[in-house]
Amino acid sequence: MAKRNGVNDSSTIISTGTEIVGDLSFRGHLQIDGSVFGNLIADDRSKASVTVGDKGRVIGEISVPTVTVSGRITGDVHSCENLVIKASANIQGNMYCNIIEVASGAVLEGKMGNIYRGLPEECPAMPKKRTRPRDVVGFDFSTASKHQ
Numbered sequence: 052m053a054k055r056n057g058v059n060d061s062s063t064i065i066s067t068g069t070e071i072v073g074d075l076s077f078r079g080h081l082q083i084d085g086s087v088f089g090n091l092i093a094d095d096r097s098k099a100s101v102t103v104g105d106k107g108r109v110i111g112e113i114s115v116p117t118v119t120v121s122g123r124i125t126g127d128v129h130s131c132e133n134l135v136i137k138a139s140a141n142i143q144g145n146m147y148c149n150i151i152e153v154a155s156g157a158v159l160e161g162k163m164g165n166i167y168r169g170l171p172e173e174c175p176a177m178p179k180k181r182t183r184p185r186d187v188v189g190f191d192f193s194t195a196s197k198h199q
Contacts (some may be wrong), residue, residue: 067106069174074111074181081115083107091115093133095131095177105139114177129177131167149174172178 061079066072069085076092077099084104090111093099100117103109107122116132120140127144128134134148138156149167153159162177167174 056172064106067121075146089182090180091127092179092181096171103140111182112178112180114165114179127161131171131174131177147177 103122138154145161153154
């Protein structure tokens with residue numbers, strides 16, 4: 052795994068036909084060509100990025116520094132760096148960013164806010180909302196985080 056500027060230069064692909072249920076916290080790049088039902092979370096100061104491909108869809112909140120959308124998102128998008136919205140994109144939720152690029156033809160339903168504009172230390176932190184885990188028979192979520 053290569054490192055660039057001290058950060059792992061890795062990619063994760065959620066391919067067409069794959070469905071993920073639950074939140075994803077990640078570093079590096081995340082390519083979504085399948086479906087994610089949960090929140091996408093990356094550290095504000097990271098170089099993390101996510102691309103929601105033409106056939107990709109996310110139902111949940113996205114808090115990632117760089118976001119590129121060609122597919123469908125139902126939920127709010129927080130991008131403290133760049134938000135790129137392609138012509139085939141469909142976003143139903145509020146969009147908060149530093150820099151935005153919107154192609155003609157994109158479908159957007161929600162408010163837009165430029166709340167991450169300015170120096171990083173002066174900007175608010177992106178929210179890190181997590182969904183409540185569902186009960187799984189035989190698994191105690193209260194002790195799971197203690198083992199990490």
